[in-house]
Amino acid sequence: MLQAENILFTSTIIIYFLAMILYFVFITTKKEGLSKMAVILEIAGLVLHTGAIVCRGIGAGRLPLTNQYEFATAFAWGISLVSLIFILRFKFPVLGVFAAPIVLLIIGYAAMQSREVRELMPALKSSWLGFHVSTAIIAYGSFGVSFVLGIIFLMRDKMKDSSFFGQHIPSREKLDLIGYRSVALGLLFLTFTIITGAIWAEQAWGSYWSWDPKETWSLVTWIVYAIYLHLRLRRGWEGKAAAVFAIIGFICVIFTYIGVNTLLPGMHSYG
Amino acid sequence: MTEEKQTTRENGLKRAFQFLTSMPFAIALLILLALACAGASMITQGQTLNWYVAQYGERTASLIMTLSLDDAFHSWWFILISAFLCLNLLFCNLIRLPQLISRTKNEKNVNVTAVTAAGVSVEGIEDAEKAFARLRMPKPEEGQDEEGRKTLYASKNRIGLWGAWVCHLGILLLILGFSLGQFTKEDYAVYGVPGQTKPVGETGLQLTIDDFEIGLREDDTVEQYTARITASNGAGREEKAEISVNHPARMFGMTFYQNSTGWAARIGITKDGQYLQDAVLCTGEFVPVKDKEDLIVYFNAFYPDYELVQGQGPMTRSGNLNNPAYLYTVYYRGEVLGMNVLMPDEVLTIDEYEVTFSEPQPYTVIQVKRDAFTPLAFAGGILVMLGLILAFYLIPVRVLARKEEDGTWTFYGLCQKGGPLFRERFENDLKELSHAAS
Numbered sequence: 001m002l003q004a005e006n007i008l009f010t011s012t013i014i015i016y017f018l019a020m021i022l023y024f025v026f027i028t029t030k031k032e033g034l035s036k037m038a039v040i041l042e043i044a045g046l047v048l049h050t051g052a053i054v055c056r057g058i059g060a061g062r063l064p065l066t067n068q069y070e071f072a073t074a075f076a077w078g079i080s081l082v083s084l085i086f087i088l089r090f091k092f093p094v095l096g097v098f099a100a101p102i103v104l105l106i107i108g109y110a111a112m113q114s115r116e117v118r119e120l121m122p123a124l125k126s127s128w129l130g131f132h133v134s135t136a137i138i139a140y141g142s143f144g145v146s147f148v149l150g151i152i153f154l155m156r157d158k159m160k161d162s163s164f165f166g167q168h169i170p171s172r173e174k175l176d177l178i179g180y181r182s183v184a185l186g187l188l189f190l191t192f193t194i195i196t197g198a199i200w201a202e203q204a205w206g207s208y209w210s211w212d213p214k215e216t217w218s219l220v221t222w223i224v225y226a227i228y229l230h231l232r233l234r235r236g237w238e239g240k241a242a243a244v245f246a247i248i249g250f251i252c253v254i255f256t257y258i259g260v261n262t263l264l265p266g267m268h269s270y271g
Numbered sequence: 272m273t274e275e276k277q278t279t280r281e282n283g284l285k286r287a288f289q290f291l292t293s294m295p296f297a298i299a300l301l302i303l304l305a306l307a308c309a310g311a312s313m314i315t316q317g318q319t320l321n322w323y324v325a326q327y328g329e330r331t332a333s334l335i336m337t338l339s340l341d342d343a344f345h346s347w348w349f350i351l352i353s354a355f356l357c358l359n360l361l362f363c364n365l366i367r368l369p370q371l372i373s374r375t376k377n378e379k380n381v382n383v384t385a386v387t388a389a390g391v392s393v394e395g396i397e398d399a400e401k402a403f404a405r406l407r408m409p410k411p412e413e414g415q416d417e418e419g420r421k422t423l424y425a426s427k428n429r430i431g432l433w434g435a436w437v438c439h440l441g442i443l444l445l446i447l448g449f450s451l452g453q454f455t456k457e458d459y460a461v462y463g464v465p466g467q468t469k470p471v472g473e474t475g476l477q478l479t480i481d482d483f484e485i486g487l488r489e490d491d492t493v494e495q496y497t498a499r500i501t502a503s504n505g506a507g508r509e510e511k512a513e514i515s516v517n518h519p520a521r522m523f524g525m526t527f528y529q530n531s532t533g534w535a536a537r538i539g540i541t542k543d544g545q546y547l548q549d550a551v552l553c554t555g556e557f558v559p560v561k562d563k564e565d566l567i568v569y570f571n572a573f574y575p576d577y578e579l580v581q582g583q584g585p586m587t588r589s590g591n592l593n594n595p596a597y598l599y600t601v602y603y604r605g606e607v608l609g610m611n612v613l614m615p616d617e618v619l620t621i622d623e624y625e626v627t628f629s630e631p632q633p634y635t636v637i638q639v640k641r642d643a644f645t646p647l648a649f650a651g652g653i654l655v656m657l658g659l660i661l662a663f664y665l666i667p668v669r670v671l672a673r674k675e676e677d678g679t680w681t682f683y684g685l686c687q688k689g690g691p692l693f694r695e696r697f698e699n700d701l702k703e704l705s706h707a708a709s
Contacts, residue, residue, distance in 0.1 A: 119488055122495050122516035174691045181692075184663040191659055195652040204517045206458075206528040206638040208645065209449060211344050216312040223305040230298050264312055 001059035002117065008052035009073070013107055015045035015081070020100035027097050028162045035093035039084070040118055042096060046080050049107075051078060060117045065133040066124055068261065072110030074133070075257065076103045078141025082182065086145055089197030094168045098148040104145075109258075128200035135192040140253055143225075147250030149179040153243040174241050179246055180232060187225045194218050213264035217256035224249040291355075292362040300356045307352060310424070311343030315336075343455075357446055360439045367436060378667055381424035383416045386671040390685035391694040393701040399672045399680045405700050406684070408670050412493055421674040426667065434662025441654025448648030456642035457525070462534045464551055464634045469640050476523055478502045481511075483635040485532065489591065498529050498635045514637070524641060531636035534573035538598060553634045557602075560624060568619075568626055571598040575631065585612055590665055597628040642702045668693070 025031075053074060056064035064070045083099035086092065093146035153175050159166045170178065197215070198208040209215060228245040231237040275285045290296055315326075318341060323332035339346035403411050403425055411423035440453060459472035468479040482499040497515040504520045512520035519528040538558055539549040548561045557569040577596035578590040585598060595615055601608040613619055619626040671681045672680045683703055686693040 027672050033635070059626075098396055118491070119492050119494070122493060125495070126517045148519065168566070171691065177690045177692050184659075188656070188659045188663060191656050195649075195656060198652065200517075202645065203519060206519065206526070206530060206640050211311075211316070213312045216308050220305050220312075221309050223301050227298055227305070230301070234294065234298075260312075 001053050001177060005052050005055035005059055006115075008048050008055060009111075012045050012049040012052055013104070013111065015041055015048060016100065016104050016107060017098070019045055020104055023093075023097040023100050026093070027165070028119060033095070038096055038100075039087060039093060042080065042084060042087075042100065045085060046077070049073070049077050049080065055058075056117075058174035062120060063130050063133070063176075064244075065129065066120060067113070067118065069110050069115050071133065071257070072106055072113060074137045075140050075144075076107035076110060079103050079106065079144035080138040080141075080187070082138070082141040082145045083148070086178065086182060090170070090174075092168075092170060092178070095145070095148060098151060099145060102144055102148065114189065123204045126200055126204060126205070128196055131196040132200055135189045138229070139186045139189035139193055140257070142182045142189065142248075143221075143250050143253045146179050146182040146186060146246045149175060149182060150243040150246035152251075153179060154240065154247075157240070172239060176242065178231070179243065180229075181244060183225055183228055183249070187222070187229070190218065190222055190225070194222065213260045214256065217252065217260050217264075220251060221252040221256055224252050277637050288362075291338070292359060292366060295355070295376055297359045297363070300352060300359060303352050304356065307343065307349055311349075314340050314343070315372065315673075316342060316344070337705070345690065353446060353450075357443060360443050364436055364439050364443070371432060371436055374700065375429050375476070378426050378429045378432065381412070381422065383422060383671060383673075384685045386424075386669050386685045387673070389628060390669070390671070390683040391697050392681055392683045393698055393705050394675075394679070394681045394706045396672070396680040396682055396701060398676075398704060399674075399682075401681055403670065406611050406668075406670055406682075406697070407702060408668070411672065414608065415675060419469075423672040423680075424670070426669045428665040428667045431661050431665035431667050434658050434660070434665070436658070437661060438655050438658025441651045441658055443651070444654060445651030446643045447644075448651055451644045452644035452648065455644065456640065458642075459639045460530065460634040460636055461639060462531075462533075462553055462634055464553075464632055467551070471502070471525075474523075474525065474526070474639070475505055475670050476526075476639075477505065478637060478639070480635060480637070483532075483633060484523055485633055496529050496532055498636065498637060499526060500637060502527070507698040525691070526640050529635065530638040532633050533636070534575070535632055535634040536570065536628045537630040538568060538570065539627045539629065540568070544625075545622050547624070551630075563624075565603060566621065567602040569600040569602060570628075571600055571610070573631055574612075577614075579612075592631060595631050597631075599628070602693065 019038050019041035022041060024032050026034035026038055035046050053064055056070065056073075065074055080103045083095055083103070087095050087099075127270060129150060153172070156166070156172065156175060159169075171177065192216075197218075201215075202208040203208065224245060228242050228249060231245060232242045286390040309327040314335060315322075316639055318326075320332060320336055323335050323341065326332075327335070335341055339348070343349055399411075403409075403423070407427075408425040409427055411425035413529055414422045414424055416422050430487050457472065457474065459474070461469050461471055461478050463469050463480050465480050465482050468477055468616055470476070471478050479501040480498060482498045486494040486497065488494050495515050497513060499511070499513050500520075501509055501511045502525075503509045504523055508523075510522040514520045514527050514529045516529050521527075533554050535551055535553040537549055538552050540547045540558075540560060548558075548560050552558060552570040554570055554572050557567050560566040560568070574585055574594075574596045576591055578586050578588050578594070580586050585596065588594075594682075596612075597613045599613055599619065600610040601619075601621060608621065611619075613626075615629060617627075657696070666686060668689070669685045671683045671685075673683070674680055682697075684693065686697075686699040689696075
């Protein structure tokens with residue numbers, strides 16, 4: 001099963017890479033048909049990616065969400081899934097042009113981690129693991145998409161509406177609203193993550209909140225997105241300022257995931 | 272003049288109150304809180320001045336201590352920011368409550384002017400009932416506009432108006448539950464080896480460790496730590512439980528957790544070849560010599576599979592008892608007499624005393640906790656989630672249909688949070704039913 005996972009994982013990377021190339025060719029050659037092919041390829045990549053994760057789970061005999069490799073590949077899966085939902089829901093293929101490199105970067109980071117299957121330490125043997133980490137994947141995936149939308153929003157200001165790029169990007173107002181939808185989804189799931197984590201920590205460590213670096217940075221991330229939501233309600237602060245906070249928020253997400261694990265070890269040092 | 276002064280003071284107070292409850296102030300507090308948390312996470316918390324001096328140098332260490340950055344999350348400034356945030360949330364919710372009640376009522380009642388002026392519209396609809404169904408709206412109520420034309424009105428997701436309010440209330444309860452818990456909770460750590468009975472802080476409870484087991488897998492990794500314990504209250508009542516990581520137990524209104532583990536060993540002391548004393552010591556514990564109490568033997572660490580690595584000091588190759596070794600320090604009147612590693616067959620001689628270590632065994636650390644405010648904090652957490660679901664996914668929508676002279680209906684839709692996405696969906700949903708479009 002783990003061999004099947006290896007094959008599927010490598011195939012996923014190749015398909016995602018091809019999808020990214022197609023997105024780039026679409027934007028440079030301005031051929032509409034290429035964007036549809038890129039989306040189809042990305043869907044195929046997501047199917048293979050799901051297969052790789054399922055094989056990993058069956059091979060390991062547990063939920064494959066407990067170390068850097070497993071979480072990184074699931075993180076990339078989350079961004080891929082949420083970006084595809086947004087691309088299809090809002091008929092917005094340009095989103096893929098920016099999301100595909102991020103998915104590829106994160107899955108590339110996963111490929112660099114050890115893929116050794118290890119048994120779970122006692123603290124991780126809990127039914128809360130599934131709820132806690134899977135909600136984090138959707139949250140991080142949504143924030144990845146809002147980051148991309150933030151960048152597109154800032155770039156949109158510098159482009160003419162009549163340009164090819166300008167024609168394929170929604171209006172400022174709509175873009176801001178799509179970004180808000182992705183932050184809303186992410187914030188809801190991040191709240192689920194923090195609360196399920198707190199319930200689990202209460203059972204495992206006897207304290208639902210210990211100011212562990214991972215907990216603290218999840219809170220920082222939550223606060224940054226709360227600021228984003230409040231800014232959008234202020235006249236004159238919506239749009240550009242909110243887009244900047246969506247970008248800062250994702251930097252916090254990345255720091256919570258990679259930075260905290262490498263620079264600030266604590267009780268979450270395994271994941 | 273006095274009246275003028277009073278008015279100025281009242282205006283000043285009013286302005287201060289308005290600022291305290293304003294959104295810019297809330298945003299400023301959130302930014303401060305995020306910066307405080309991020310900064311504090313970069314500094315190891317709860318260390319001594321000497322530790323910070325060794326890590327960061329004297330000047331930075333002094334700054335850390337002055338600003339209470341060594342215990343940032345309990346510092347006065349952190350509590351102050353949190354308190355202001357609570358006040359802001361509380362007043363914001365209090366001020367908004369009457370407005371919300373009135374808005375919820377208004378949303379239910381038809382307001383032709385508001386909906387037709389601010390909403391999106393589609394003309395030429397023949398089948399109004401079908402159009403309301405297509406828009407996934409509830410059954411509309413009949414009415415009339417100012418000019419006596421027949422209207423149909425429906426609204427949905429009024430509860431969504433309460434999302435932010437419920438979320439803010441949840442945050443307040445969460446902070447309150449956590450803060451009250453910090454001040455009132457009882458939290459003790461009891462450690463020992465099987466057979467030992469120890470008091471649980473000042474609770475009056477006694478905890479006996481009946482058994483402690485480390486379940487190992489074939490590859491020697493730990494599968495589970497399990498302790499069987501008995502708690503007694505001194506009045507003859509006893510309760511027994513088995514606890515393991517992730518599986519705490521409740522006894523006498525307190526929660527018992529299998530928290531941690533370490534190594535313990537038996538220390539034996541003889542004097543001139545005669546038995547003097549023995550005791551079971553956990554690492555980090557010490558024992559004073561019975562007839563010379565200012566002579567102390569401290570049990571620093573235990574290495575089950577000892578190896579001395581050049582440049583790194585004593586280490587253990589594995590968790591198995593292949594080559595056990597005990598690291599000790601001897602103090603006399605507070606001064607270090609010596610520090611070394613002792614193997615099981617070795618004897619440490621201090622004048623007429625001989626010290627040996629034996630019977631290494633794992634000890635367990637049981638955490639015993641009572642926090643009456645944990646349910647309040649969790650209730651707050653659930654309200655935050657509920658509030659977010661209401662705010663993000665139950666967006667209030669109002670739809671008004673007005674019968675025109677030609678017998679067709681003009682539909683107006685209003686969704687303040689929906690923006691262009693609502694407009695698009697409204698128009699697309701009604702496009703097929705619109706006589707005007709065809």
